[in-house]
Amino acid sequence: MIRFVDVHKSYRVDGKDVPALEPFSLDIADGDVFGIIGHSGAGKSTLIRLINLLERPSGGRIVIGDTDMTALPEPELRAARQRIGMIFQHFNLLASQTVAENVAFPLRIAGEKDQTAIRSRVNELLHRVGLSDHANKYPSQLSGGQKQRVGIARALANRPSILLCDEATSALDPQTTASVLDLLAEINRELKLTIVLITHEMDVVRRVCDRVAVLDAGRIVERGAVADVFLRPTHATTRRFVSEALPEEEAGANVPYQHVPGRIMRLSFRGEATWSPTLGRITRETGVDFNILAGRIDRIKDLPYGQLTLAMQGAGVDAALKALREAGIDVEELTR
Numbered sequence: 001m002i003r004f005v006d007v008h009k010s011y012r013v014d015g016k017d018v019p020a021l022e023p024f025s026l027d028i029a030d031g032d033v034f035g036i037i038g039h040s041g042a043g044k045s046t047l048i049r050l051i052n053l054l055e056r057p058s059g060g061r062i063v064i065g066d067t068d069m070t071a072l073p074e075p076e077l078r079a080a081r082q083r084i085g086m087i088f089q090h091f092n093l094l095a096s097q098t099v100a101e102n103v104a105f106p107l108r109i110a111g112e113k114d115q116t117a118i119r120s121r122v123n124e125l126l127h128r129v130g131l132s133d134h135a136n137k138y139p140s141q142l143s144g145g146q147k148q149r150v151g152i153a154r155a156l157a158n159r160p161s162i163l164l165c166d167e168a169t170s171a172l173d174p175q176t177t178a179s180v181l182d183l184l185a186e187i188n189r190e191l192k193l194t195i196v197l198i199t200h201e202m203d204v205v206r207r208v209c210d211r212v213a214v215l216d217a218g219r220i221v222e223r224g225a226v227a228d229v230f231l232r233p234t235h236a237t238t239r240r241f242v243s244e245a246l247p248e249e250e251a252g253a254n255v256p257y258q259h260v261p262g263r264i265m266r267l268s269f270r271g272e273a274t275w276s277p278t279l280g281r282i283t284r285e286t287g288v289d290f291n292i293l294a295g296r297i298d299r300i301k302d303l304p305y306g307q308l309t310l311a312m313q314g315a316g317v318d319a320a321l322k323a324l325r326e327a328g329i330d331v332e333e334l335t336r
């Protein structure tokens, strides 16, 4: 568990303390992929850098497992940092070193002297990230996605229990982003490490995260399981992020339906409910007619979900809505 306990952070600018993060507490469970989303300047980098104490909090404690990181003397803090890997938006590779040397670097820093052990670990890591054939290349000879894979191999070298990802896919095109996110999800699953990632894209959160915190001007304004935050955002900032990942016209909101007869409903299905014919059964039983205005089926990490915007007509609409809710379908009326 990573615990932020009453943490806050200000920077000293021109002799004045300027708050970057208002006081907050936050728990990140072991093995989770935890997303922190926010606009530029919201405090994401500050928050993620507090975990390995690249930034010191102005107050409060950061506790990882049983260790209060904020209380560690420098030598122990250096050792604790080796259990926390980090990857960066611009990869931060050593340009004059080969891929293999970049990956070996943290092993050497940690004191490993056995060349055979280093070689074998580097090979294993390059195999994991799909770069076995590129060991002797230099970073300039690699694509952005390949560079980030080197960054990931390097971050995993000392077998960390936590991986911090600082806008790790922001410099990549959508297809490369998807493959790097797939690799992160695989690492999380197979190595059981905790991943904390910061991003300004809800789609990144949707694809890989289990839980998310939304940062707005130094405050955590919303947090929870990604499916809950995604399908029922409560804060205006979260709604904006969600609508970027899920254009609202597609999901059926904000479309002028006043000329469409009937009551306009948005139904959200999650998990198995996405595939079961509940809507057909309930509308049949209640004698309700419906017309599909918009819809989509997608996934939030491994969870299938569907959203349908319907115009419903008939005396049994209220009974149908009750039955839909009882069947675990989220129903939101857009006309009332």
Ligand SMILES: Nc1ncnc2c1ncn2[C@@H]1O[C@H](COP(=O)(O)OP(=O)(O)OP(=O)(O)O)[C@@H](O)[C@H]1O
Residues within 6 Å of the ligand: 011, 012, 013, 019, 020, 038, 039, 040, 041, 042, 043, 044, 045, 046, 047, 200
């Ligand atoms: N070293 C620093 N000295 C002074 N102010 C800083 C420093 N680092 C960050 N800040 C300020 O703290 C606030 C939060 O910055 P931070 O970099 O954490 O935000 P962010 O959400 O990561 O933004 P971005 O996505 O643009 O990187 C901003 O107002 C920023 O100007």
